[in-house]
Amino acid sequence: MQLTVKTGFLSLLMLSLLPAMFSSCTTVKNAPAAPFVFDNKITLSGNIPKDEKIRLTTELENYWDDSAKARKITQFGVSHRVIDPPVFDSANINRSINFMNAYLNSQGYYYAQFSDSVKIDSVNDERRVKLHMIIDVGKNITIDSVSYNLGDTTLQRLTSEEQKNTFLKKGKPYNKEVINSELDRLVSLYRRNGFYGFTREDIYTVVDSMDTRLLELTLDPFKQAQIIADAARRRRENPSWDIEVTKRPTFDSSKLTQYHIGRMYYYPETKLSDFVDSLPNDSSFLELKRRNLTMRYKKGLFNYRVLREHTYMRNGDLYNESDYFKSINTLGQIGAWQQVDIRPRIRDKDTLDMYFYLVPALKHSYSADLEGSRNTADIGLGNLWGVSTNLTYNNRNVWKSAIQSITSFRTGVELNLLTSNQDRVLQTFLISLGHTYVFPKLIQPFKNWRALNRLDNKRTLVTVNGSYVDRRDYYRLRSLVTSWGYEFKKGNNVWLYKPFNLELYGIDTLHGLDTLFKINPFLRTSFNSGKVLSQNHTLIRNYTSIANPNRSHYLRLGIEEAGGLFGLIGGLRDQIYRYIKVEGEYRFSIKMNKTELAFRAFAGYGYNYGNDTLRDKTLPFFKQFSAGGPYSMRAWGLRQLGLGSSVQSEADTSQNGYRDRFGDMQLEANIEYRFPIATIAGIKIASALFADAGNVWNVKSNQVDPKARFSFKNLLTDLAIGVGTGLRIDFSYFLIRLDMAYKLKDPARPTNNGWANALQWNEIRPNGLKVNNVGFQLGIGLPF
Structure with missing residues (x-):
């Protein structure tokens, strides 16, 4: 079926906004x-x-x-x-x-x-x-002067030392949020320096809006009137107030006492039904004492070392509320405990004993998932229906040290249910087995490296995964991937570093694939195999604007280097890939009353600098970039966009079923306006209008297909653009998304520089290939 509307580019854009146009009228109920x-x-x-x-x-x-x-x-x-x-x-x-x-x-x-x-x-x-x-609104009040009157020498000294971090600065706008932020900052400062009993109720501000020039004495009534008039004019033109931060009268000496950390008591086997205040008086516990640490237990499920390593408070230190919450968060994020609580108790007049109550998480857990798929972008026969199952086993407390062990097993098949030859029903068989250990610390030789103490959520990850894929008549692919990596957090930044990553791939090409190579030689680069010995770094940063909490930012930067050192060894130089790959992603969202505007930008670049003649063209295919599908360029199918404005691969598509495209470089930008529609039986129905732009390219020249290479002068020509809308069905615990997108600009379209000048569900290209212009995508969760 084909619907043709003779309309221009502007009309096509208006068509994508029809839902909003239809909703512009306003009606009244009751x-x-x-x-x-x-x-x-x-x-x-x-x-x-x-x-x-x-x-x-x-x-x-x-x-x-x-x-x-x-x-x-x-x-x-x-x-x-x-x-x-x-x-x-x-x-x-x-x-x-x-x-x-x-x-x-x-x-x-x-x-x-x-x-x-x-x-x-x-x-x-x-x-x-x-x-x-x-x-x-007139002019905003500005801050004229700031003073602190705290009535205690230690508090006054701490305030003066941290004066540079104040929210109250001369000439800055005055508002109650700034006042509250300053008081919260001061209370946090004092509680980080031992003042455990100091609270927000013990401090307040005095605001003086009086113009001191009004206090000038004069017996001349005209002079007095002039002074009042001048003061009123100054208040209108440049209103400013004086602010004094002061402490309330103190009748409880504990408010001004600096407390030190005493002994630590751990209860790692606490039950949710326990009344924790009575546990210190329970004599039925067994005890393990180490210096100023006491672990009280009954079953012996945990080693005390993991508790000590993730406690940031030490005997004799001043009480620090930041270390207190850091200890709670770190112990809670290990995974061995589902709930962590720390209750300080005052002993003597300036000592705090810390009582840790930890409720263990379920040690063993199992999960099974069943997945279905439809693959129309494979080699050979199209329209394959797949089914796979995933089994996962998780042990959250290996060797009593809160080490997590995750074992996953996956198997699946792809079936061609439309063939009349029953011997060709089974097209693909796959099986994989993986195992990961997550250690709740950084395992490294620098035991006394103090810089590591400033890091949060430290973890060491050891992973090994093996898989086997048998694509009938085409190839058999075997892989083994193992890595050693670290993950930690500092501030809003999450760092992931893998100093060792080994990937082994082996492929047996069968007669069906050899036939495709003869028809389409460029496909060989998509089935290269070999060894990868690499290291990679990733930085992830999430942050929200303090001035506007409705604006959130996400940044991810990654770099992977393979063969840089080991490739210098003569015996390995021709055995491993040598390349560098960098990528970056930025997301930005603005949440309004009920709607949201979201933006995403992605850029990736890879360069193969190996000397081997087979490998010096591109990255290995399993490291290349691709576009299309429910989380990328949604007007195109999975891995079906590119390369550049090349039509070489599209021409080949008319002769065989292979459509997957990979490149060494990718640029993509997405924008989406999200809005609600209705709530039915507690299920939220929403929609979105979106646009995607981008493509993938090679970075090295190819005489057979020169349009597949990236160049700045052809960037606008090579960009693909899709627009569309969709439905989001939010069940709270997961979201189902159905998107429909139209190829507004397809670099492979031979007319009008790739732009659509008529709304067509499909079109026939000069080589006789029928191409769908509308893509339907089913996804889980938001695209970005």
């Missing part, structure tokens, strides 16, 4: 006979930055009085229906002004001026009221 609130609008004026104006406008929408606000639901990201609108009452406008003014005061705007506009329209016998609030 409209009262009296005039009712139909719409609310806020306009800010004043000399304030654009981002600040947008932020305040968005926040102020939440401060309309309930009886003066139209309750709306959205569909396709646009207001669609007003439900049970309130009857208009002018008194509710004043309440809204009071709420908005209070919020602006909390943000440091104390001189805002409000004016409102009320417009009544008659539509279908409905009297709709549109409320428009116009606010001149």
Whole structure:
């Protein structure tokens, strides 16, 4: 079936936005006979930055009085229906002004001026009221001076030493959030330096808005009036306040006591039903004592060393709340315990004993998964239906040392159910077995390397995995992969480093694949095999803007180097691959009231610098980049985009079923606007409008297919662009996604520089190949 609409590029873009266009009308449900609130609008004026104006406008929408606000639901990201609108009452406008003014005061705007506009329209016998609030926010209060009066020499000294980290800086805007942040910072500072009893209630701020020039004495009434007028003018033009941080009167001496760490007591076999406050008095425990550490147990399920290694508090140290929470988090993230709690107890007048209550996680666990797939991008016969099963066994406490052991077994088949020859039903058989040990520490020779103590969530990972794939009549692939790596965290950064990664691949080509090689010689590079001895580094950073918590960022950088050192050994030079591969990914999202705008950018580059004539062209195929599928360029099938604007592989596709494309370089950018549709029986139904752009290329020249190589001058020509929409069904614990995307620009399309000038579900290329322009993708979870 083919639908052709003679329309231009602009019309095609408009077609992708039809859901939003259809939803632009607004209807009313349960409209009262009296005039009712139909719409609310806020306009800010004043000399304030654009981002600040947008932020305040968005926040102020939440401060309309309930009886003066139209309750709306959205569909396709646009207001669609007003439900049970309130009857208009002018008194509710004043309440809204009071709420908005209070919020602006909390943000440091104390001189805002409000004016409102009320417009009544008659539509279908409905009297709709549109409320428009116009606010001149004036200038934000700035901080003039900051002082600290803490009444204790130690507190005063700590405050002075950390003055550079204060949130209260002269000339900066004043608001209550800044005040709260500063008080939280000071309390955290004191509790990191032994003041265990100091709390937020013990400190406050005094704000002085008085202009000291008003205190000038004069008997001249005209002079006094001039002083008052000048003060009012200064307050309007450049309002500023003095702030003093002070301590409340202290009647409890523990508030100003610096505590030191005493003895550590561990209860690693605590039950959820235990009343932990009574456990220290239970005499039925066995005890293991080491210096200032006591482990109390009954079954002996854990070794004390793992507890000591992941406790960041030591006997005699000042109490540090950061180390306290760091110990809780680290012990909880090992996996051996499902719940960790630490309760300090005061002993003597300045000593804290720490009691650790740890509830063990289930030691042994098993899981089984069944997966189904449909493969239309394979060699030989297409439309293969696959089924596979995954069995996983997890031991969370190997050798009583909280070491995790993960064993996985997978097997599956691909069947050609459409063939009339029953002997060819079974097309692919695969089987794999893998095992991983996760040690809750960094195993390395530098036992006294202090730099390692500053790292969090330290883990050593040892992995080995073997697999066998038999693709009937085409190839048999065997692989063995083993690695030794480290994972740790510092701040918002997660580091993964594998100093040793060994990958062995062997492939037997059968007569079916040899026949394809004769027809299509370039396929040989997609079935190269060999050995990889490499190391790789990965940095992952997640962070959220402090100024705007609705904006989140994700950054991943990775580099892999193979054969750099071992390739210098003559006996190994021709036995292993030598290459370098780098990639980076950045994600950014803005969450609005009910919608979200998400962006992703990815770049990857690999260069093979080996000397072997077979390998000096590209990376090994199992290390190359590919595009297409439910998590990449969604208008194209899995691994079916590229290379560049080459049509060589597409021409070959008309003669055989091989479609997989791999390249040494990839660029991709994605943008998606997500919005809710409805909630049915607790299941959230949402949708999205999205666009994907990118491609994969080779980095070295190929005389047979020169258009497959990347060059900056051909970048715009080579870029593929897809647009589409989709459904997201959110079951809370997992999300099912169905996306439909259209090839707006296909570099392999021979006309109009690849751009679509007509909406066609499919098209016939000059070589007679029928190509689908619409891709349907089924995925689990969000694409990025």
